[in-house]
Amino acid sequence: xxxxxxxxxxxxxxxxxxxxxxxxxxxxxxxxxxxxxxxxxxxxxxxxxxxxxxxxxxxxxxxxxxxxxxxxxxxxxxxxxxxxxxxxxxxxxxxxx
Amino acid sequence: xxxxxxxxxxxxxxxxxxxxxxxxxxxxxxxxxxxxxxxxxxxxxxxxxxxxxxxxxxxxxxxxxxxxxxxxxxxxxxxxxxxxxxxxxxxxxxxxxxxxxxxxxxxxxxxxxxxxxxxxxxxxxxxxxxxxxxxxxxxxxxxxxxxxxxxxxxxxxxxxxxxxxxxxxxxxxxxxxxxxxxxxxxxxxxxxxxxxxxxxxxxxxxxxxxxxxxxxxxxxxxxxxxxxxxxxxxxxxxxxxxxxxxxxxxxxxxxxxxxxxxxxxxxxxxxxxxxxxxxxxxxxxxxxxxxxxxxxxxxxx
Amino acid sequence: xxxxxxxxxxxxxxxxxxxxxxxxxxxxxxxxxxxxxxxxxxxxxxxxxxxxxxxxxxxxxxxxxxxxxxxxxxxxxxxxxxxxxxxxxxxxxxxxxxxxxxxxxxxxxxxxxxxxxxxxxxxxxxxxxxxxxxxxxxxxxxxxxxxxxxxxxxxxxxxxxxxxxxxxxxxxxxxxxxxxxxxxxxxxxxxxxxxxxxxxxxxxxxxxxxxxxxxxxxxxxxxxxxxxxxxxxxxxxxxxxxxxxxxxxxxxxxxxxxxxxxxxxxxxxxxxxxxxxxxxxxxxxxxxxxxxxxxxxxxxxxxxxxxxxxxxxxxxxxxxxxxxxxxxxxxxxxxxxxxxxxxxxxxxxxxxxxxxxxxxxxxxxxxxxxxxxxxxxxxxxxxxxxxxxxxxxxxxxxxxxxxxxxxxxxxxxxxxxxxxxxxxxxxxxxxxxxxxxxxxxxxxxxxxxxxxxxxxxxxxxxxxxxxxxxxxxxxxxxxxxxxxxxxxxxxxxxxxxxxxxxxxxxxxxxxx
Numbered sequence: 004x005x006x007x008x009x010x011x012x013x014x015x016x017x018x019x020x021x022x023x024x025x026x027x028x029x030x031x032x033x034x035x036x037x038x039x040x041x042x043x044x045x046x047x048x049x050x051x052x053x054x055x056x057x058x059x060x061x062x063x064x065x066x067x068x069x070x071x072x073x074x075x076x077x078x079x080x081x082x083x084x085x086x087x088x089x090x091x092x093x094x095x096x097x098x099x100x
Numbered sequence: 101x102x103x104x105x106x107x108x109x110x111x112x113x114x115x116x117x118x119x120x121x122x123x124x125x126x127x128x129x130x131x132x133x134x135x136x137x138x139x140x141x142x143x144x145x146x147x148x149x150x151x152x153x154x155x156x157x158x159x160x161x162x163x164x165x166x167x168x169x170x171x172x173x174x175x176x177x178x179x180x181x182x183x184x185x186x187x188x189x190x191x192x193x194x195x196x197x198x199x200x201x202x203x204x205x206x207x208x209x210x211x212x213x214x215x216x217x218x219x220x221x222x223x224x225x226x227x228x229x230x231x232x233x234x235x236x237x238x239x240x241x242x243x244x245x246x247x248x249x250x251x252x253x254x255x256x257x258x259x260x261x262x263x264x265x266x267x268x269x270x271x272x273x274x275x276x277x278x279x280x281x282x283x284x285x286x287x288x289x290x291x292x293x294x295x296x297x298x299x300x301x302x303x304x305x306x307x308x309x310x311x312x313x314x315x316x317x318x319x320x321x322x323x324x325x326x327x328x329x330x331x332x333x334x335x336x337x338x339x340x341x342x343x344x345x346x347x348x349x350x351x352x353x354x355x356x357x358x359x360x361x362x363x364x365x366x367x368x369x370x371x372x373x374x375x376x377x378x379x380x381x382x383x384x385x386x387x388x389x390x391x392x393x394x395x396x397x398x399x400x401x
Numbered sequence: 402x403x404x405x406x407x408x409x410x411x412x413x414x415x416x417x418x419x420x421x422x423x424x425x426x427x428x429x430x431x432x433x434x435x436x437x438x439x440x441x442x443x444x445x446x447x448x449x450x451x452x453x454x455x456x457x458x459x460x461x462x463x464x465x466x467x468x469x470x471x472x473x474x475x476x477x478x479x480x481x482x483x484x485x486x487x488x489x490x491x492x493x494x495x496x497x498x499x500x501x502x503x504x505x506x507x508x509x510x511x512x513x514x515x516x517x518x519x520x521x522x523x524x525x526x527x528x529x530x531x532x533x534x535x536x537x538x539x540x541x542x543x544x545x546x547x548x549x550x551x552x553x554x555x556x557x558x559x560x561x562x563x564x565x566x567x568x569x570x571x572x573x574x575x576x577x578x579x580x581x582x583x584x585x586x587x588x589x590x591x592x593x594x595x596x597x598x599x600x601x602x603x604x605x606x607x608x609x610x611x612x613x614x615x616x617x618x619x620x621x622x623x624x625x626x627x628x629x630x631x632x633x634x635x636x637x638x639x640x641x642x643x644x645x646x647x648x649x650x651x652x653x654x655x656x657x658x659x660x661x662x663x664x665x666x667x668x669x670x671x672x673x674x675x676x677x678x679x680x681x682x683x684x685x686x687x688x689x690x691x692x693x694x695x696x697x698x699x700x701x702x703x704x705x706x707x708x709x710x711x712x713x714x715x716x717x718x719x720x721x722x723x724x725x726x727x728x729x730x731x732x733x734x735x736x737x738x739x740x741x742x743x744x745x746x747x748x749x750x751x752x753x754x755x756x757x758x759x760x761x762x763x764x765x766x767x768x769x770x771x772x773x774x775x776x777x778x779x780x781x782x783x784x785x786x787x788x789x790x791x792x793x794x795x796x797x798x799x800x801x802x803x804x805x806x807x808x809x810x811x812x813x814x815x816x817x818x819x820x821x822x823x824x825x826x827x828x829x830x831x832x833x834x835x836x837x838x839x840x841x842x843x844x845x846x847x848x849x850x851x852x853x854x855x856x857x858x859x860x861x862x863x864x865x866x867x868x869x870x871x872x873x874x875x876x877x878x879x880x881x882x883x884x885x886x887x888x889x890x891x892x893x894x895x896x897x898x899x900x901x902x903x904x905x906x907x908x909x910x911x912x913x
Contacts, residue, residue, distance in 0.1 A: 018820075042789075042887060043887070044884055047885070071798075
């Protein structure tokens with residue numbers, strides 16, 4: 004999946020996460036994580052984000068994650084939404100999600 | 101039989117409510133992808149509910165998703181996603197004709213096949229929210245094997261009828277009756293419309309009392325606080341429970357003795373009476389009435 | 402035989418009596434009176450000094466001493482900072498600050514700590530930036546955390562000797578009669594200050610509302626007061642009390658409160674004449690509201706409510722549902738109004754409230770207490786001091802005092818906050834030992850301490866979602882995932898004293 008513009012999803016409400024993705028100028032993956040549970044879940048969230056990018060075959064992305072204590076399934080939903088939006092893709096591959 | 105006293109409405113793009121909507125102990129939770137989600141967030145809500153249903157354990161609470169109509173740009177994607185997320189029920193809004201149901205039935209069958217999901221496993225609830233829907237109620241109720249219930253949506257209905265909602269609800273009377281008759285004739289559940297003023301507990305109690313007496317199985321609720329109120333009104337009385345228990349005991353005894361005819365207090369017991377007794381005991385149990393205590397009371401006089 | 406100052410012959414010895422001290426003149430041994438009757442100037446009858454600096458100098462504050470404050474002005478307190486600024490300017494060092502608690506208002510203490518003015522803190526809790534700094538090791542000596550009852554105990558036992566108490570008072574006369582419920586900075590009860598006033602070697606009152614003598618009814622008595630400093634303002638009313646605490650609309654809090662009220666109703670401890678302490682959290686407020694319904698339905702009244710008092714307790718009192726209020730701390734405007742107006746809304750001091758070693762404290766007479774928790778573990782130990790990141794952000798308060806004193810102690814908390822579980826294997830810091838905690842009520846279910854089989858048996862038929870605490874822990878973990886453990890340094894930054902004076906836990910410096 005290729006990002007053609009900035010994709011944003013989520014909110015800063017409690018239990019949600021605001022994620023924005025855009026293509027990385029150096030063609031790599033970079034994750035900027037801000038989380039109110041960073042000390043206890045920071046590494047876990049970063050790995051989750053990396054895994055999802057991998058599953059979605061995204062190889063160039065600058066990912067901004069502003070986490071308000073979201074559960075994994077919420078982070079996944081918001082990141083996938085942001086990626087689909089950023090890639091301008093409207094046909095979802097539900098089998099692979 | 102499954103109880104549907106309360107169907108708790110949960111906005112589909114709100115993670116804070118979606119993450120544990122079942123804790124309020126409603127019989128069903130209904131994740132809404134339709135009216136509570138803006139057009140720009142339809143994709144986000146769909147993905148959120150998709151993953152929530154796959155990851156979160158809603159325990160014994162029935163999960164319902166209200167999708168967008170198939171005549172909108174979002175309805176087909178909603179079906180694609182939800183068949184794979186497998187809620188117990190999909191609720192179709194603004195149902196007006198049997199064809200609306202047949203269309204979604206076909207779409208469900210098609211996606212079930214593609215996704216390798218057991219055919220017919222996803223059940224349907226039809227929401228009737230217009231004069232046309234009310235007039236077609238029985239034909240809608242008998243249009244698909246998947247249907248388990250009909251929900252009444254009064255907000256759009258009153259607009260369609262050129263009126264507005266009043267406290268006594270006279271403007272809804274015929275529609276409620278039609279929907280109930282259709283549901284009962286087709287053997288489906290009937291769930292009443294929401295009561296919007298969450299600060300008016302008294303008005304809410306009155307309305308729940310009314311629709312319970314009319315015969316509705318339950319009500320759509322928009323605030324978790326309303327759940328307990330509905331359940332308390334649907335709670336059977338001790339006398340009703342005792343009678344129901346006598347009937348069930350008599351039936352069991354008759355079965356053991358191989359006797360065909362059963363009577364309690366000189367009255368013949370037939371199948372509808374037994375079904376009703378079972379329903380009363382289900383309601384009692386779901387209302388948290390501890391049957392052993394009633395037993396003790398019976399023994400101790 | 403010698404003439405005394407009154408010209409009478411008094412024998413030097415009288416059989417059966419100790420040595421006789423002959424009268425030496427009316428003024429000789431009573432220094433605090435007018436030296437000449439009829440003089441219109443009143444030397445020594447006026448304890449007022451012009452500035453905090455004079456008060457600090459006259460009260461004899463010296464390097465290494467222990468000075469005390471109270472936290473009744475909560476986030477609005479200005480007095481601690483004013484006094485400490487003066488002390489710092491005078492070049493004093495190595496002081497111990499014994500404040501009944503420390504709040505967000507006390508961030509400036511960080512500078513005084515770094516500059517060596519303050520060496521040690523003794524308090525119920527710390528919040529905000531000061532708490533962050535303490536958790537990151539700004540002090541060489543660990544903070545001593547005590548409960549409200551424990552503080553009164555250590556003062557009365559002489560373990561905490563206060564050299565000078567600097568007590569903010571919302572109203573005061575020239576001779577030191579002070580109360581908390583009149584004046585622009587009214588805060589209600591002065592329950593924590595009362596103990597310091599009685600036991601400190603020197604007592605300085607600081608007020609922004611000097612009133613006519615005698616300022617009755619008074620909470621602090623003139624006979625304990627050395628000096629009085631009038632200032633422009635002792636506190637910011639916005640921070641002193643919440644305007645009026647409104648019933649929460651949060652469905653999760655309401656659900657927990659409904660379960661808690663259901664637990665109380667069927668626990669065996671709610672009967673006509675029962676007593677209760679709830680508290681000021683939004684869940685606690687809702688519990689009080691639901692209990693009101695139960696009391697009306699069952700035609701019960703409560704004999705008394707104890708503790709930190711809020712407006713909805715006052716409402717029940719004024720409706721006749723709670724006969725008496727014992728108030729050590731008034732949380733909102735309504736409570737402040739009521740303690741001034743209502744005959745049976747009585748101010749009590751911290752020792753009367755909860756000192757475990759006096760001859761009888763009020764927490765021992767409580768039937769039902771509703772408590773909060775940041776964390777609770779599967780042994781029912783409760784942490785209300787350190788957050789999920791290991792940083793100090795709370796206070797011991799009356800938690801352990803009421804948990805043990807009450808007939809049934811109920812902890813109310815959401816099972817999960819964001820993605821942080823409240824029920825864990827092992828709490829970071831134990832404030833209240835699990836053997837004194839009876840029931841945990843969460844939004845996902847209720848757990849009864851296995852020690853309280855009696856309560857479990859009464860609740861099991863009452864349509865409550867009863868689980869074991871291990872089951873609740875598993876439910877939470879299934880949702881949140883397993884967090885990484887918090888990393889700590891070896892340095893101890895806090896010592897938690899249980900109310901009886903023994904040490905129940907320590908707090909370590911957090912690693913960054």
